Amino acid sequence: MDLENTTTRLATTLRSGTKTSFRVLVIATIWLALAACSSTVVRETSSTPSRTASQPKPGQTVRVQRGDTLYGIAFRNGIDQRDLASWNGIAAPYTIYPGQILKLYPGSGRASTSGTTTPRPPAATTTPRPVPPPATVTRPPVIQNPASSGFAWRWPAEGHIIGRFTAGDATKQGIDIAGSSGQAVRAAADGVVVYSGAGLVGYGELVIIKHSEAWLSAYGHNRKRLVNEGQNVKAGQQIAEMGSSGAAREMLHFEIRYNGKPVDPMLYLPKR
Incomplete structure (x- = not known):
């Protein structure tokens, strides 16, 4: 769905709902987030890279405490709030409850196994010739450019x-x-x-x-x-x-x- 529709729906929720419904959303990660009215949120430019998936934490869970919000729990664990909501089957406006257990990983969080084994290659019948080690090639480190936000940032405070x-x-x-x-x-x-x-x-x-x-x-x-x-x-x-x-x-x-x-x-x- 596009940002304008998403932000408009959340803005409506904030006007018609109560603050309590927002406070029971999980506490982060921030810095990990949330819709603004389309008139105030700056749209990202077409050069902004597509969203990358959060890094899951297989087997880890958190218990929702009173006052937590989904956005806060996602922020604290460095997970995108949309992924956290998806992994736990939580739909907008992302209401959660004290005592609720949230998974920090998708599905079962376990590595799948096929149940089959890879056959071993047949034993060599001839004496192999020694293979010289490959030449060492030194490459310069790859420097990744930061993602473009599509809008200008301002300093949040004066000071050193x-x-x-x-x-x-x-x-x-x-x-x-x-x-x-x-x-x-x-x-x-x-x-x-x-x-x-x-x-x-x-x-x-x-x-x-x-x-x-x-x-x-x-x-x-x-x-x-x-x-x-x-x-x-x-x-x-x-x-x-x-x-x-x-x-x-x-x-x-x-x-x-x-x-x-x-x-x-x-x-x-x-x-x-």
């Missing part, structure tokens, strides 16, 4: 960068921007707030914004959240006050996620 993104490090999935208590935290792009709470361990007071079907941004360690779930926001709009919730000092932890996976924000934010 004191922590940078490290691929594969669960503690460095974004950047940390130093600042002062109460300093303005702003939306990095147009979107809709899909999470506003303090239920994700390690993020403190957290806001997650969906910018399109594939892109999310997350803003952690706030002193105060100024937006609610389902609220449409504009790029540059203040969404929180900087703080130290869940952190040792006043700072903003900022993440960008593509299809539920963290990417380096420095590849997308304008140079300054």
